[in-house]
Amino acid sequence: MPETNPRILLARRPQGAPVPEDFRLEEAPMPVPADGQVLVRHRFLSLDPYQRGRMDDARSYAKPVELGGVMECQAVGQVAASRDARFKEGDWVLGGFGWQTFSVRPAKALIAIDPAEAPPSTALGVLGMPGLTAWVGLADIGQPKAGEMLVVSAASGAVGQVAGQLGKIAGARVVGIAGGAAKCAFVKDQLGFDAAVDHRAALDPQLDAACPDGVDVYWENVGGAVQAAVFPRFNNFGRMVMCGMIAQYNTSTGADAAGAPPGPNLGPVVRKRLRIQGFIVGDTGWSRYAAFRAEMLGHITAGKLRWREDVVHGLAQAPAAFIGLLEGRNFGKLVIALD
């Protein structure tokens, strides 16, 4: 057992895009579990775009990380020492452990992971928060039907890859928007989307070709130019699942500040009877987790659901990996492996 707990703190609040100096690696004392608590050694940390919002001191749906506090994330790990009968050494668990190497948590705050069902890191991706996000957003808002056109932005990312595949399973035609030839080839050839659109090239001609009959459901992960290109293509009764707008997460004063770029004129919302709706997976998702997991495991067993992880090794790499995530440089669900 090491003597210290390496962890990464929020050193200062970013001005626009985070830079390495906004983070600080420190060697904290190893935490010690009390009765009813468990010491967890983290194996995979989940880096996700929402964590950018936690770095700002702005009103949001969750409290910001405090200055000097440990960066937030979910992680999976193994029990290193247990003072609760529910867990024994070596058990795999999921929790909100943060960007660090060890955590002490009450046993009741941990979720057990069965590594025989799926690789433990999937509890951070296809079977975890991002997968649940895709599942909830499609069930509650997107509701793609057979023959409808679903367009997914950030299609090779943690949420997008699941949203698109669930759309295919529902019988929709699915177009993925991603950055660069490799990601486009992945969503089309590996995930089975009907077409891919590269947002680094001109969007309109590609969307004209991929969606000649318009768009019924748009899964919004990005905002910006992609949103502007897709929005006019909605068919009547289209649904826009507002999951995120990562393109503007690095604006210095938050997504809804006065300086945020304008959005689409909402006139077509009336004429076309559109529904634009936002959601946060934490509102209702975890209470529906069992149904989600059962359904997803069924799809995996049937060979209908694939996933791709972007695994970066070493806690010290987390800030650079996170900065890259916000710039779209990850390829698949980004996790930090702590070996």
Added chain:
Amino acid sequence: MPETNPRILLARRPQGAPVPEDFRLEEAPMPVPADGQVLVRHRFLSLDPYQRGRMDDARSYAKPVELGGVMECQAVGQVAASRDARFKEGDWVLGGFGWQTFSVRPAKALIAIDPAEAPPSTALGVLGMPGLTAWVGLADIGQPKAGEMLVVSAASGAVGQVAGQLGKIAGARVVGIAGGAAKCAFVKDQLGFDAAVDHRAALDPQLDAACPDGVDVYWENVGGAVQAAVFPRFNNFGRMVMCGMIAQYNTSTGADAAGAPPGPNLGPVVRKRLRIQGFIVGDTGWSRYAAFRAEMLGHITAGKLRWREDVVHGLAQAPAAFIGLLEGRNFGKLVIALD
């Protein structure tokens, strides 16, 4: 019986705001009913903002009026001659009769009106399409709950006055936005809204005072500066009922043209889990008309629902009245009385 049927045609498609020269009054031959048909003498024509869209040759949810065709509207009238057993002379009926003085229609296309239940002109307002619009939009999208804050734009208009009063009946606090002191006094003192905001004065200080705890439901009739002032005030889980955006109906190329002004940045839709949804009353409204009418008559009998009509006399006044409607110069539900 007169020998001709005065009617108003679409003489040319407006460039921006309609002008009198876009309309033409003509004396058409009196139509003659065949077997199974009824001749109706119109008593009240309904002028409504949606008719502006019908004047453009643009893709919309309904076909445009043809050049040289009769302007569309609903109207109530009395049977002048019947060749169907279902109707006799003097009966009151509702139909899509257009901006004219007489119509011949199949008897099966007419809806009977009982003048003993309510004045016949209410079939064009509180008990007609505008009232049904308010009722459907609140039931399906707005869903105001007791204690919530409902803000209604164009609050003294045909739809707004009903939407606000139904909000009060549901237990919500209701703020109406209207143009000028007289309309503001009307919605507050006559309709019982909790507060009124005059959009001809600075909006933000008035909204600060009227909605100190934010907005849960916004009934959107207007767009433009009013939308921009209300949108940032949404509370979590707010609903924006997209009924219309009259402020831009007179843009020369339609509501969703490239030249339309931008809308709000949609970042807050995610963070606040907002729902922005458009609807058209014709989609599901008329199949629910009986339930609507029964409920509304109950409210009227209970003294909980008032209405105000802006009655303009004479067919020849219809173009000017309609131009004024698009500029907010009407005060209440605009009808043309044909004496």
